[in-house]
Amino acid sequence: MTKLPVSAFIICQNEEAYLGNCIESLAEFSEIIIVDSGSTDGTIALIQSYIEKGWPIRLFHETWRGYAGQKQFALEQCGEPWCFNIDSDERLDAPLRKLLPELVAAPQEIVGWRVARRPYLIGYGYTPEHVQERKNLRLIRKGRGRYDLAQAVHEGIVPDGRVEKAGKGSLLHYRPLIIDEQILKENKYSTLKADQQFAEGKRTKVLKLVFSPLIYFLRLYFKNGLWRCGVSGFIEAMTGAVYAFLTQAKLYQRQALKRRPNQDDASVR
Template identity: 50%
Template sequence: MHDSQPRLDAQVAKDAAAARREAGRRLAAGKKPSLMRLALNPSLVFLRVYLGEGWLLRGTRGYIRARAAQLASFLTEATHFQMATGARSPAPNSAADIPAFQGATLPLSATIICKNEGGYIEKCVASLDGFAEIVVVDSGSTDATLDILRGFIARGWPIKLVERDWLGYAKQKQFAWEQATRDWVLSIDSDEWLDDDLRRELPALLAAPDEVVGWRLRRPLAFYGQLNVPPKDAKPERIIRLARREKVRFDESALVHEGLVADGRVLEASRGLLRHDRALRIDEQILKEATYACLKAQQRILRGKKPSLLKLVVNPPLYFLRIFFLNRVFLYWIDGYILARTRAAYSFIGEALHYQLSQDGGRRA
């Protein structure tokens, strides 16, 4: 045994690829997934590595090593389960039948940032029919994204397309926000879309009293490898996305999980959903989680925060319990369990990378 360890985000990428290969091998051999293996094997792997292989004696590094092995086991079992049940990333949308714009009915701007979102952006933009203005800031798409957007423009859609180098999540979204001209603005991701109930609710939201500067919209958690409508009893996230242009701004110091900061009263919309279309399978989703976790760790270091062993140990299981029970994703049974465990994995990766980057002086790979 030795102390050298790869950075955790790099290790997760290797483990995700290995999980995909192993799950494929199992399926080819006719082996069925097991709920018992999904629930128990990762914990058994942790105990074997941490206690049996002696990583307990290596302090924080040893704990991270054992938890990383646990995560690799979970990825294998979860990928096996999802591949066996046909879970996969959504098929790209077709841009063949983009409708003509029917005319603005809402004094409302929308802002979108994107790069290589050809599989999703058509559904996003189509759900904005009736908006007075749609600002799209593209940062160098090489797929069909720009062709799809230009197809909308050719059919009369009020799209203001701006091509600009990537500035980072918060700065790019703030730049897009500043290009909008209407009093009320909706910030929407390129893989999100408004359901019919939320579209019908928009006129009432825009008629809010002057002291109301924004609305938190309800966004259900996306379950990996599927696009099913969530059970009505599942608790959605509530995030500020609709606001008065001059009363909010993005926190440009945030490297990830950028959000609107409001100067005034913000209410919660009670009807409709902001749907999320990118239901990636777990072996793909975990790569995004690792990327976001790395940005979060770097952000903490830039803000002078030190890593915490207590957070490394306690935060991931608390995150699991919050998602599984408070967000009521247990209603999804196995799919909900996988989602909650993956969110806990994000928490672990973030705390572990905070430690690793601090040891390495905060340098990037």
């Protein structure tokens, strides 16, 4: 099998349940960079088993630097002309694997490609090919992009040049969390986002607090097409709206506490 001139890079911690299928989907890649930040389950043993089978994996152990910092470290370890960012719970679908040779043969003025992602929904499975999340920059020429270290969450590569959208194919996101667990994740991410925006001096307004969740829901449900996935799609879109609400509510409360710290004034009421 002819290998593609691409380094996949993955950051992970305790991803034993997901990482194997991610690695399997990278069979055409010349190099796989994995940066572990202290796994205590069977993740390292799993990675070593693939190394022993001859997979082109280079394993690094690095103390957690934050999402952007960790991915920047992983990106810097890549040795191939192209670098592909993929998470442990993602896999390349067949159309994307088929398209990759065309993407890496792009003219020099194209420095990166944005790729769609399709989530796995409990009670439904993977969304159809035309029901995708927003396309994000995942494939970048080496040395033509880096992460914005100021981004605490939803980090992305900042390109140095022209970026295009891949016409076909998707990453498949397999982390089917029940709503109990998913809300905890949205709570964590919204805290990171609110803290980042507060540090940047951003403010929220009542209109944004009220309408941001609605707009988020409408974008996911109608524009992204989650309405096609029944109740499972509705829950996914509503979960996104919860994230949007929590982010704005936390930002508002951080601002409010700065203006007026909490004080028990019951004695004068």
